[in-house]
Amino acid sequence: MAFSLKIALKEPETKSALFVFGNILLFIFIIFFVHSGTYTFIYIIIQIFIFRIINERLRSGHSYTSTKNLNNQTVIVTGAASGIGRMTAIELAKLHARVIVGIRNQMRAERVAQELSKESNGNVIGYNLDLTDLASVKAFAEKIDKVDILINNAGVIKEHKEFTKDGLESTFGTNHIGHFYLTQLLLPLLIKSNGRIVNVSSQGHVYAKENTDFIHSNSYDPFRAVSESKLANILHVNELQRRYGNQGIKAYSLHPGGVRTTGLSRDNKSYKMLIISLLSKIISKSIRQGAMTTLYCALSDEAQPGKYHSNCRVAQPSSIAYDSKKARELWELSEKIINEKTKHL
Incomplete structure (x- = not known):
């Protein structure tokens, strides 16, 4: 199982999942331990504008574009x-x-x-x-x-x-x-x-x-x-x-x-x-x-x-x-x- 985890950690979807999990923990921490409406509001704004951008980059992985002409293939x-x-x-x-x-x-x-x-x-x-x-x-x-x-x-x-x-x-x-x-x-x-x-x-x-x-x-x-x-x-x-x-x-x-x-x-x-x-x-x-x-x-x-x-x-x-x-x-x-x-x- 340790070897399987090592393989999984290299995959884009695993990196995305860890990022999502970390954000969930941070959100829970802010809700329960940060008694400030201002900080909570700032965090939500950051999440709206940054989370999707970072997560999309993590989960998408590498791209490949070919310019080959496959005519006759x-x-x-x-x-x-x-x-x-x-x-x-x-x-x-x-x-x-x-x-x-x-x-x-x-x-x-x-x-x-x-x-x-x-x-x-x-x-x-x-x-x-x-x-x-x-x-x-x-x-x-x-x-x-x-x-x-x-x-x-x-x-x-x-x-x-x-x-x-x-x-x-x-x-x-x-x-x-x-x-x-x-x-x-x-x-x-x-x-x-x-x-x-x-x-x-x-x-x-x-x-x-x-x-x-x-x-x-x-x-x-x-x-x-x-x-x-x-x-x-x-x-x-x-x-x-x-x-x-x-x-x-x-x-x-x-x-x-x-x-x-x-x-x-x-x-x-x-x-x-x-x-x-x-x-x-x-x-x-x-x-x-x-x-x-x-x-x-x-x-x-x-x-x-x-x-x-x-x-x-x-x-x-x-x-x-x-x-x-x-x-x-x-x-x-x-x-x-x-x-x-x-x-x-």
Whole structure:
């Protein structure tokens, strides 16, 4: 836990949270111990004019702006209907990339693609992609003729244990297995283009236990499930880079930061998520700020293949996240699951 705290303290949202907490303590002190209406009034005025400015600077983190022309490049973004996936797709389309968004339901995918094309004045194509259905993943991949950048962005967290159409625990099945299969299917095209693979993980991976088997065969806890799936995103990148780096593949994982109005918790209405949602309105990044590290990993020459990134720079993940043995074991488990679940396709 001490190591997790050390990692967390480097994040913009943590600095913002500490700043907010310190201001709350100061406000309590003034109310109860400073018996002066003048000082209290001065403090409130300072808070109104300065607090928001300082807090915004703390929580926003570093920004990244690219001037690259992505003409003739094809980018795939999963989970682009909302949140940072949507913003990522817009920003890449503005750079003249052909952007393909994978979204559940073909009519919805086409509608969202039209919206994104209009917002970006770019070229966005929408295809049906249901990461909970490996047959859908395969059908999506068969439509792709070229890909230079694959951004595995989509993610869920389920309040109760649910299962994908293939019988997998839903959080792990969606966040990792669906993306693992999509990446495997697109690997020949990515190798051909010396492409990039970007997995959107989370700082929450630090809460995954070292002895996790990722299966959740017994008890289920939503925070444990999502932390382990996000650990899997990082391990996936590490093993991708080890296996295919010498063939031109460049793979990256990242923590986007705490982001307001993200769709990740849309299926979780527990009191914990309500509290987190309320707090996030104060300390979290905007959606655009949250997309910065994704864009950094997708485009910047300073991003480091095989590494975990946060706040537009290389960051330190948990020790298990760089465990090469664990990465190989997860890869073998993922291949076994894929082979078993897709043998009829």
